[in-house]
Amino acid sequence: MLLKILLTVALLALGGLTLLYVSVDVPAVNGAATAQRNIYLYRDGSLLATQGSVNRENVTLAKVPLTVRQAVLAAEDRQFYREGAVDVKGMLRGAYHTLAGRGRQSGSTITQQYVKNYYLTQDQTFTRKVREIVISVKVDRQLSKDDILQGYLNTSYFGRNAYGIKAAAQAYYAKDVTALTTAEGAYLAALLKAPSAYDIGAHPRNSKKVMARWNHVLDGMAAEKWITPQERKAVRFPPLKAAHAAASLSGQRGYMAEAVEQYLLTNDIISDQDLAAGGFTITTTLDRNYQEALTQAVIRQLLSRLRLERRQDAWVRAAAASVDAQTGRILALYGGIDANRQYVNGATSRGYQVGSLFKPLVLAAALDNGSRTQNGELINPQTLYDGTSRRPVQGLPFGSAYAPANEDNLDFGDITVGTAMEQSVNSVFAQMAADVTPRTVRSTALALGIPEEALPADAGPSIALGTAQASVMDMAQAYATLANHGARGLYTLVNSITKGGTAIALPENSPAQVISRQAADTTTAVLTGVITRGTADAAEAVGRPAAAKTGTAEEDQAAWFAGYTPQLATVVAVQGQDPATGAPRSLYGAAGKKRVNGGDLPALIWTDYTHTALATTPATPFHLSYHNTPDDEPQ
Numbered sequence: 218m219l220l221k222i223l224l225t226v227a228l229l230a231l232g233g234l235t236l237l238y239v240s241v242d243v244p245a246v247n248g249a250a251t252a253q254r255n256i257y258l259y260r261d262g263s264l265l266a267t268q269g270s271v272n273r274e275n276v277t278l279a280k281v282p283l284t285v286r287q288a289v290l291a292a293e294d295r296q297f298y299r300e301g302a303v304d305v306k307g308m309l310r311g312a313y314h315t316l317a318g319r320g321r322q323s324g325s326t327i328t329q330q331y332v333k334n335y336y337l338t339q340d341q342t343f344t345r346k347v348r349e350i351v352i353s354v355k356v357d358r359q360l361s362k363d364d365i366l367q368g369y370l371n372t373s374y375f376g377r378n379a380y381g382i383k384a385a386a387q388a389y390y391a392k393d394v395t396a397l398t399t400a401e402g403a404y405l406a407a408l409l410k411a412p413s414a415y416d417i418g419a420h421p422r423n424s425k426k427v428m429a430r431w432n433h434v435l436d437g438m439a440a441e442k443w444i445t446p447q448e449r450k451a452v453r454f455p456p457l458k459a460a461h462a463a464a465s466l467s468g469q470r471g472y473m474a475e476a477v478e479q480y481l482l483t484n485d486i487i488s489d490q491d492l493a494a495g496g497f498t499i500t501t502t503l504d505r506n507y508q509e510a511l512t513q514a515v516i517r518q519l520l521s522r523l524r525l526e527r528r529q530d531a532w533v534r535a536a537a538a539s540v541d542a543q544t545g546r547i548l549a550l551y552g553g554i555d556a557n558r559q560y561v562n563g564a565t566s567r568g569y570q571v572g573s574l575f576k577p578l579v580l581a582a583a584l585d586n587g588s589r590t591q592n593g594e595l596i597n598p599q600t601l602y603d604g605t606s607r608r609p610v611q612g613l614p615f616g617s618a619y620a621p622a623n624e625d626n627l628d629f630g631d632i633t634v635g636t637a638m639e640q641s642v643n644s645v646f647a648q649m650a651a652d653v654t655p656r657t658v659r660s661t662a663l664a665l666g667i668p669e670e671a672l673p674a675d676a677g678p679s680i681a682l683g684t685a686q687a688s689v690m691d692m693a694q695a696y697a698t699l700a701n702h703g704a705r706g707l708y709t710l711v712n713s714i715t716k717g718g719t720a721i722a723l724p725e726n727s728p729a730q731v732i733s734r735q736a737a738d739t740t741t742a743v744l745t746g747v748i749t750r751g752t753a754d755a756a757e758a759v760g761r762p763a764a765a766k767t768g769t770a771e772e773d774q775a776a777w778f779a780g781y782t783p784q785l786a787t788v789v790a791v792q793g794q795d796p797a798t799g800a801p802r803s804l805y806g807a808a809g810k811k812r813v814n815g816g817d818l819p820a821l822i823w824t825d826y827t828h829t830a831l832a833t834t835p836a837t838p839f840h841l842s843y844h845n846t847p848d849d850e851p852q
Contacts, residue, residue, distance in 0.1 A: 256498045257474050259505045260546075260712055266470040269495035273380035278367040280395050281382055284444065285402030286366065289382075291437030292406035292430075294327040297366065302328040302357035303350050327369050329353045334372040334490075374493045375405060376412030377460055389418075391458045399444065400455040403434040413482055413489050418457045419560070421799070422567055422670070422686075428454065460560050469512055471556020476547075476565050476690070477501055480710040484724055487714075497721070500713045502546035507830050511537055511549040511787075514825035519791060519818055520554070522808040532793040532802040536563030537822065538693040539787040539830070542700035545708045545726060548785070549830075550690065561799070565688050567671050569775040569792055569801060572683035572768030573641045573815070574692055575662070577740050579650050579681045580634065581699065582661035585736035588653040596634065596652065598743050602645040604629030604637060610651045610678050619678055621647045624769075638743050639751030641767065643682055650681035664731035666694035666705055683768055689788040696779045697786035699744075700764075702842075703737030704728040738841035745839070748780075755820040756780055759827050761836035767815030774801040778819035780827065783837050787827060789819040 254269040278286070290297050296304065304326050325333070332353045356365065375385035385405050386394040397405070407430040408415050417427045431454060439449040466474055477499060481487045487497070515535045523530040537551040553559035582588070583596040591611050594600055606623040613619060621643045623629070629642055637645035650658050655677055662672060662685070671687040673680060687695075690708070698705040706728040714721040744764035747753045753765040761782055768777035775792040791813055793802035804813040 255492065255495050257470075257477060258498065258500045259508075260500065260502055261505060262500065263505055265501060265503065265505075266466055266474045268466060268474050269378070269493070273371075274383045275371045275381060276383040276394055278363050278370070281370060282395065282397055282399075282402065284399040284438070285382070285394075285397050285405070286370075287438055287441070287443040288399065288402040288406040288434050289366075289370065289409070290327070291403075291441065291443070292409060292434045293330065295437060295441055297327050298362050300326065302326060302353040326353070328357050328365050331365055331369040331372065332356055335368060373409055374412055374490050375408045376416050376489075378493065380493070388460075389457050390455070398455065399435075399438075399448070400452045403431055403438070403452070404455060404457075406434050407431045411489065412493075413479075416460065418460050467557045468555055469508065469550075469552060472552025472562045472564060473501070473503055473508075473550060475556070475562050476550060476552070477710045479565055481714075484707075486711070486721065486723060497714055497716045499711060502541075502548065502710055502712050503550070504548045507539060507549040510829040511539060511551050511826045514822045514829065515551055518821040518825050519808065522818075524809070527806065527809065529793075529802075529805065529807040531796060533804070533807050534559065534563055534792045534794050535790070535822070536566075536689045536792060537787065537789040537826075538564050538688075538690040539785060539826070540693045540697040540708060542697045542781060542784055542786045545694070545697060545701075545706040545728070546712075547690070547693075547708060547710045549826075559796075563790070563792065564690050567686045567688045567691070569686060569790065570683050570770040571685050571687050571692060572770045572775070572777055573643075573646075574766055574768035574777045574779050574788075575683040575685055576638060576641065576646045576681060577699065577744055577766050578662050578665060578667075578695065579646050579653065579658050580638065580743065581665070581732055581736050581740045582658045583649060583653045584739050585661060585703075585732040586653065586657055588649075588657070590652050591648075596649065598633065598635035598638075598739065600634050601631045602634065602637060602642075602648055604632040604642045604645050606644060608644045608648070610647050612651050613677065617677065619647065620644075621679070621682060635743050635746055636750075638766075639746045641752055646681040647678045650678040655680050661732060662695070664705070665698045666708070667691050683770070689790050692777075692779055693786055693788040696781050696788060698731065699737050699740055700781040700783065700786045701728065701737075702734045703730055703732040704734075705731045734842050738839070739843050741839055742841055742843060752814075752816040753778065753780070753820055755816055756824050759824045761831065762838050763827070764839070765820075765823075767820065769814050773804050773812060773814075776804060776813045776815045776817070776819050778815045778823050780820075780823045782827065782831065783839055784834060785827060785831060787823055789822045789826075791818050791822075 254267045256267055257265040259265050371381040374380055377388040379385040379388040382405065383394045386392055386397050389405065390401055410430060414423055415427050415430060417424050435449055435452055438444045439446060478492060481492060482489060519535055523533055534553060535551060538547060539549040541548055550564040552562040552564045588596050590596060590600060605628045606626045607620045609618060609620040623643045632642060632645065658680055659672055663669060667685060667687050668691060671691055672685050676684055694708045706726045707724065709726055711723060741764045744766055748756050748763055748765050752767045756763060756765050763780055763782050765778065765780035775790050777790050779788045793804045795802050807813050808818060
């Protein structure tokens with residue numbers, strides 16, 4: 218009886234598989250194999266930019282160097298020539314890793330990936346996966362392994378709008394595919410896993426992850442004996458050519474489109490492959506009028522002051538981001554002089570320390586957590602601290618020593634927290650960070666919107682002085698959270714997105730109270746004094762209630778200004794960067810000034826922009842709920 222049951226089940230399964238094999242035909246090439254443009258719109262529906270003309274040129278397998286082919290196999294499917302169309306163990310292993318939360322892993326063979334690229338879509342559905350498996354088996358019977366590998370190399374996306382290995386060779390190395398070296402081939406193979414994330418030219422902060430992936434590819438080649446141990450040891454990472462935006466994305470349009478693309482990919486709204494295939498209409502949160510106001514403010518207050526004869530002026534870069542404080546929507550951003558001339562997007566890149574812009578986050582952490590000084594006094598704006606320059610921080614672990622200098626080595630003696638914020642006294646906030654604990658400060662910064670990768674992992678009280686390397690977009694989100702009384706939603710750059718008339722789901726963005734209203738509002742009250750009595754006095758010209766903080770990065774490589782009204786939070790940075798190497802440079806002497814600090818050029822840009830952007834918006838006061846009221850309440 219048992220044998221009959223087992224035989225019946227086996228026959229039914231065999232019949233089902235046979236029916237499935239017969240019923241699924243190899244389809245015609247899908248639309249994604251011919252990429253379309255993506256259309257980006259301002260929030261009012263007017264055209265912002267178009268992107269996605271396809272960069273693709275097929276090449277025969279014989280023209281791809283053998284070691285480049287082997288690098289791709291080492292990265293994606295080392296058993297390709299020894300296995301069938303489907304790797305059942307690999308798919309089960311990939312499914313297990315995905316369910317275990319170790320990242321999405323497909324376990325697909327190169328044959329399956331080729332079928333997905335050429336005949337199907339990138340959808341992650343069970344039905345599509347079943348069709349992929351059946352079609353892969355049929356394609357494997359119809360085509361040789363070389364034909365499949367050739368098709369895979371010609372249909373895969375490598376980033377930089379490059380489809381296929383031939384276009385990728387030009388995009389990353391400005392050479393024909395036939396001239397690619399083993400090292401270059403290994404890098405292009407590494408890109409296949411996540412083209413946007415592994416473009417080390419566009420995202421230098423990912424270099425550690427990229428190098429690990431590149432070494433993994435080369436180690437795989439050595440393990441398969443495709444290169445000798447001596448050849449493996451001799452390989453060096455190859456330099457990339459600089460990436461360039463498409464001509465249709467010149468000016469600020471390229472930066473805006475790049476920021477939107479990064480948002481979509483980071484939040485897993487659209488895959489790298491699908492976005493590159495195109496056909497999407499993306500209505501952004503960006504406002505045409507705000508964007509023009511920000512661009513013109515940078516031109517008037519910064520670019521007009523630069524001179525060709527001053528060597529330092531060639532290093533000057535500007536970056537800015539502006540957020541609707543109530544909704545978290547990005548309304549405007551400034552990424553650089555021109556996306557075709559300065560490819561790295563200053564609005565989203567994280568290459569400079571934020572300096573004293575971090576001090577309000579330390580105060581917010583102290584207020585939110587009820588922290589106390591070394592003497593047991595509850596920290597509030599009236600708490601007295603010793604503002605002596607190079608005063609050793611108290612309460613550190615045994616053997617630790619930290620005594621930061623104030624700017625210009627000024628001594629302030631006993632000083633209230635509120636006045637220390639207005640004058641940006643380093644010694645006070647280093648001690649406060651120790652009192653609150655750096656771990657608590659870090660936790661509050663994360664809650665306010667600073668991403669983990671921008672924060673130092675093991676900082677002591679120096680975290681208070683801005684060792685974090687956050688982008689202007691990151692800092693704008695944190696300050697918008699303060700402006701919104703401690704309620705934070707994920708910042709967003711997209712209002713809606715459709716493809717073929719079908720709407721694509723977007724993440725929920727309901728604001729959540731991440732610190733208490735009293736902590737956020739008390740911090741805001743203190744920051745109004747930075748404008749009326751402190752380092753941000755240039756911003757008084759905005760003519761409406763506002764709060765702000767200035768900051769300067771180490772060695773004056775960047776000057777920062779963060780300011781907000783009840784409606785709008787904006788962060789501006791003026792940064793120094795060597796145009797040839799991309800290395801940070803000091804701003805001493807730039808724009809004809811001895812020093813560039815946050816209360817100068819960045820404050821002027823912020824004031825100009827905010828005054829113009831809110832010209833038709835009535836001035837309204839902050840409605841604040843205090844822990845402890847400073848000397849002067851904000852108007």
